[in-house]
Amino acid sequence: xxxxxxxxxxxxxxxxxxxxxxxxxxxxxxxxxxxxxxxxxxxxxxxxxxxxxxxxxxxxxxxxxxxxxxxxxxxxxxxxxxxxxxxxxxxxxxxxxxxxxxxxxxxxxxxxxxxxxxxxxxxxxxxxxxxxxxxxxxxxxxxxxxxxxxxxxxxxxxxxxxxxxxxxxxxxxxxxxxxxxxxxxxxxxxxxxxxxxxxxxxxxxxxxxxxxxxxxxxxxxxxxxxxxxxxxxxxxxxxxxxxxxxxxxxxxxxxxxxxxxxxxxxxxxxxxxxxxxxxxxxxxxxxxxxxxxxxxxxxxxxxxxxxxxxxxxxxxxxxxxxxxxxxxxxxxxx
Amino acid sequence: xxxxxxxxxxxxxxxxxxxxxxxxxxxxxxxxxxxxxxxxxxxxxxxxxxxxxxxxxxxxxxxxxxxxxxxxxxxxxxxxxxxxxxxxxxxxxxxxxxxxxxxxxxxxxxxxxxxxxxxxxxxxxxxxxxxxxxxxxxxxxxxxxxxxxxxxxxxxxxxxxxxxxxxxxxxxxxxxxxxxxxxxxxxxxxxxxxxxxxxxxxxxxxxxxxxxxxxxxxxxxxxxxxxxxxxxxxxxxxxxxxxxxxxxxxxxxxxxxxxxxxxxxxxxxxxxxxxxxxxxxxxxxxxxxxxxxxxxxxxxxxxxxxxxxxxxxxxxxxxxxxxxxxxxxxxxxxxx
Numbered sequence: 001x002x003x004x005x006x007x008x009x010x011x012x013x014x015x016x017x018x019x020x021x022x023x024x025x026x027x028x029x030x031x032x033x034x035x036x037x038x039x040x041x042x043x044x045x046x047x048x049x050x051x052x053x054x055x056x057x058x059x060x061x062x063x064x065x066x067x068x069x070x071x072x073x074x075x076x077x078x079x080x081x082x083x084x085x086x087x088x089x090x091x092x093x094x095x096x097x098x099x100x101x102x103x104x105x106x107x108x109x110x111x112x113x114x115x116x117x118x119x120x121x122x123x124x125x126x127x128x129x130x131x132x133x134x135x136x137x138x139x140x141x142x143x144x145x146x147x148x149x150x151x152x153x154x155x156x157x158x159x160x161x162x163x164x165x166x167x168x169x170x171x172x173x174x175x176x177x178x179x180x181x182x183x184x185x186x187x188x189x190x191x192x193x194x195x196x197x198x199x200x201x202x203x204x205x206x207x208x209x210x211x212x213x214x215x216x217x218x219x220x221x222x223x224x225x226x227x228x229x230x231x232x233x234x235x236x237x238x239x240x241x242x243x244x245x246x247x248x249x250x251x252x253x254x255x256x257x258x259x260x261x262x263x264x265x266x267x268x269x270x271x272x273x274x275x276x277x278x279x280x281x282x283x284x285x286x287x288x289x290x291x292x293x294x295x296x297x298x299x300x301x302x303x304x305x306x307x308x309x310x311x312x313x314x315x316x317x318x319x320x321x322x323x324x325x326x327x328x329x330x331x332x333x334x
Numbered sequence: 335x336x337x338x339x340x341x342x343x344x345x346x347x348x349x350x351x352x353x354x355x356x357x358x359x360x361x362x363x364x365x366x367x368x369x370x371x372x373x374x375x376x377x378x379x380x381x382x383x384x385x386x387x388x389x390x391x392x393x394x395x396x397x398x399x400x401x402x403x404x405x406x407x408x409x410x411x412x413x414x415x416x417x418x419x420x421x422x423x424x425x426x427x428x429x430x431x432x433x434x435x436x437x438x439x440x441x442x443x444x445x446x447x448x449x450x451x452x453x454x455x456x457x458x459x460x461x462x463x464x465x466x467x468x469x470x471x472x473x474x475x476x477x478x479x480x481x482x483x484x485x486x487x488x489x490x491x492x493x494x495x496x497x498x499x500x501x502x503x504x505x506x507x508x509x510x511x512x513x514x515x516x517x518x519x520x521x522x523x524x525x526x527x528x529x530x531x532x533x534x535x536x537x538x539x540x541x542x543x544x545x546x547x548x549x550x551x552x553x554x555x556x557x558x559x560x561x562x563x564x565x566x567x568x569x570x571x572x573x574x575x576x577x578x579x580x581x582x583x584x585x586x587x588x589x590x591x592x593x594x595x596x597x598x599x600x601x602x603x604x605x606x607x608x609x610x611x612x613x614x615x616x617x618x619x620x621x622x623x624x625x626x627x628x629x630x631x632x633x634x635x636x637x638x639x640x641x642x643x644x645x646x647x648x649x650x651x652x653x654x655x656x657x658x659x660x661x662x663x664x665x666x667x668x669x670x
Contacts, residue, residue, distance in 0.1 A: 046533035046534065046535060046536075047504070047533055156621050158621065186390035186391055186560065187390065187560065187562075187601055187604050187605050188390065188600060188601060188604045188617060188618040189621070190604070190606070191603075191604035191605075191606070191615040191616070191617040191618075192617045192619075194606070194615055195614060195615050195617060198614075213533065213534065214606075215534065216605075216606045216607050216608065217606050219606075219608055219611065220606045220610055220611055220615075239611070243608065253535060254534060254535060257534040257535045257537070257538040258534065258538075258563065259537075259538070259541070259561070259563025259564055259566055259567045260563065260566055260567065261562060261563050261566045261590060261605075261607060262566060262590065263566050263567075263569070263586045263587045263590060264587060266566075266567055267538065267542065267567075268542070269542070270535075270538045270539040270542050271535065271538065272535045272539070273539065274489070274505070275503035275504065275505040275506065275533075275536055276503075276533070276535075278503075
């Protein structure tokens, strides 16, 4: 449905006397993946791994420095003559829900107006847009009679996030990008919103890209999972493969870092030491090698390629690539 | 590790408690409304024990923690008895509080960037605390600062002494804040969601570090969190708060295996963990009550599936089915 290839976004850091570029943050550095129709693709990673930049690129809130995006076989952002889809039309098909439910709603508009705003921009008559807003409010579990005229500050966090979801649905999009939609919510409310997302997906036949740092939530909701580290995809595959047979040492460490919930099986040693390095000067070769317990000479010399582990599961690690020069090369190969 | 678990779970009776809170209530009074943030909390903490206060936003957990150090703003009306290390916190004046904070009790916060002073180096901030409380020279203070940075496992500690907070990563900053808090070997460490803002791989490092330091230094720790998993990693005992009251209290293992009160039971059911794929999540309907009026019945009754008319008759008193555990629910059997 949506194909991304070789997506890059570098942010220059200016400094010095004449504002010369002194360094570059490689926020997203060569990311390629596909979103299939009807699936939920989870993207996980720590802060600074580029998951939110990827979301903004996906939504075209910023332009990539390199790479191509193809939506339903049409290049995004090109005009129709060259076989493309315009940004306005693309954004009708792809909508986004942000983490901060308050900052993403206009505080001066009643929520029904916020929801009806985008359809009006796209040429729907105001009365019809408002009627549709009421339907959507009902669909996300907020009674229109009670809530339609309320302002964002009169709602709780969970209710506001429902409004954001309703607004994202207003243009009848096919793909919804959810950037940490439940991270700011309390646990009991988080479960309500996750249930709602599952229901809406079935009801409207949606496709989700779900970005989160919470591994348990991603496991719950995703069909396929993408693991990012320092601006690159290190592993991707079906959710069962990633959680039961993680191949990349980073994915394994990330999964092992989850608190256990069981006081009887507490860990004694952390799976990883140190913080993720700065994306301004990422390590050469494999970017994870500075924290990787299996790092060898080859890892500093050559960037690992994505090796196929079967059934759509792939990892960018020298250990997964037969003949890579790593002493444990091919150990993980399919 | 097993030592932690085999330690007797109710050492309160034998040792003199480090913290004793009785009937604590905190109200925030403004011109047009009164918020009943904390409504009658009793807490006990033995020396060397880790208590987790678990609750959602607005449950009063952070307010309770701040009251222990008398850090609440002037608009707060604090009632009840608070005793820390044998001293009556409520009765202390500003000067006594200055001595008390830092040497008896220290606190670490969720956001180290706002808790640390951006214009002083890490070394200066630790040394300042040591010099202020122990009256040693600046050089001795700096030497202590270096030791402390090594204690909290900051790599190349010597170089980091001269670093400003913005030059450190999130995990290192949190470690530096722990070093400041531990500078004068407090008997009690208060931690307000110190790992919430950290990444998963860093969070587990900081949790394990805190547990190790706690065992090494024999501190009592009160750890506020909303994350059941974090409580499972660090707590000896857990107190679950809802609408300004402790609704359940007990050893962490027993609580995780079988909560007594319907609220923590709902919370456990609503927490997503592995192996729940495809299942519908159980949720707690509704939202926590507004605390503008003092709850006169069980505050959880409106959201509780098991509520009955008797629940609305009055605030349920804590009931204890087994020694060391208690819950404020009328459906819990009372053995005592």
